[in-house]
């Protein structure tokens with residue numbers, strides 16, 4: 001998949017409570033869940049009003065730590081963010097993102113430092129190629145299996161279309 | 165090729181020679197869900213796979229761990245959904261009189277060394293203590309696992325943690341794992357499998373091994389394994405066993421001398437915010453909780469009883485056995501009686517004060533000493549301050565009404 005969008009930049013240790021505060025856990029409407037994405041991040045105000053469909057999130061270390069609930073990647077996707085790049089992901093978030101069909105990739109710290117809020121970024125989820133402000137970078141591409149699951153828009157569809 | 169425990173298990177369950185970093189489909193020996201999260205699994209499974217039954221009814225288990233008996237209509241309805249599903253599909257159901265899932269599954273012979281287990285709790289992986297690859301996953305994974313009997317996994321690298329030396333009097337496995345948390349921090353083991361070795365580990369009964377393995381989650385690790393030895397085989401009547409090949413490759417090796425460790429405490433609001441109990445002795449507290457999947461077994465309460473017997477607690481104290489059979493054993497040994505005379509509240513077995521929503525919630529600013537595994541902000545009530553300790557420190561502090569080094573009683 002080739003995706004492009006504008007960057008939302010986040011720091012280290014953005015946990016699932018910052019991505020999707022626990023008080024919204026009872027919500028079941030996915031669109032509504034999307035309006036609360038990143039509401040718990042202290043230094044970002046009015047994210048849901050400002051985010052544009054197709055934007056891409058860039059984060060530091062340990063993105064998505066905390067609870068195992070899938071609300072976090074679902075809320076991100078529903079908010080309009082179409083992919084997340086981070087230096088590292090917590091393992092449960094990583095799985096859940098792929099399983100619901102949210103593209104994610106790991107990047108190194110130099111790449112992270114070279115990207116700023118609002119930059120225009122192009123990514124190729126298959127090769128890991130990134131282009132930002134005319135410069136090229138490389139993300140760690142997903143494995144073949146993870147990428148296949150993504151392309152099928154998540155694990156349930158993948159199972160129905162490929163495995164059953 | 166020589167293999168670590170995780171490589172052995174995944175190779176067997178995937179039918180491939182699994183190498184670190186690879187993604188492989190792994191056959192599941194057990195899919196578990198619980199009263200929290202389970203109802204969504206059932207609804208999604210019926211929605212996405214309306215024509216299908218679970219892949220193998222003998223390999224699916226539902227446990228009621230959290231709000232038992234149900235505390236409100238919503239929870240009652242959730243449990244109703246699960247009972248209905250269990251009847252329709254003929255899967256194992258452990259109802260309100262059983263206890264914490266992982267322990268129940270173990271007690272009922274559903275967990276074997278080398279088996280692959282997924283569940284909806286982040287501490288499923290404490291079953292690594294008996295050599296089972298158990299892991300907590302999200303709803304989509306469980307739904308898929310129910311339909312297919314397989315899930316994809318990335319084979320994690322393994323590190324070796326060797327624990328040598330004898331513990332000082334008053335130092336329990338909880339202190340040892342808090343020491344490791346202080347060292348590795350909350351993201352120190354991300355994506356990694358751990359194998360515990362050393363004379364200290366070998367000296368531990370099941371309860372202590374579970375305490376160690378359970379808090380690998382707090383360091384973001386995938387799982388902490390202990391190879392099956394005679395002691396565990398006997399304690400659990402296992403016929404299977406699992407151990408790494410002698411020349412398996414580890415990403416890194418760490419060695420710790422545990423004889424230097426003293427009783428430790430994790431202060432709010434992170435499990436790696438660890439200091440010696442002696443540094444914060446005398447701090448007034450409001451409540452003590454003994455229990456959870458980390459410290460809810462017979463041995464944990466036996467330890468606490470050494471201090472509690474013939475004394476009275478000075479703060480409100482709640483003790484909750486992990487399972488029904490643990491409670492029966494505590495009754496037989498007179499421990500429940502001693503606790504009751506000491507003024508301790510003893511509800512039925514469950515996860516209890518590991519999560520919010522169970523009686524015992526804190527008011528803002530109140531301090532809780534807990535033998536559970538997490539002390540995040542607001543976990544047991546908004547504004548509450550959670551401190552993580554061993555059963556001995558919990559007991560000593562309960563009878564003093566303030567944070568107390570248990571060595572004073574020994």
Ligand code: SF4
Nearest residue numbers: 285287456457515518
């Ligand atoms: S005691 Fe807490 S961590 Fe353990 S199984 Fe229950 S809810 Fe999960």
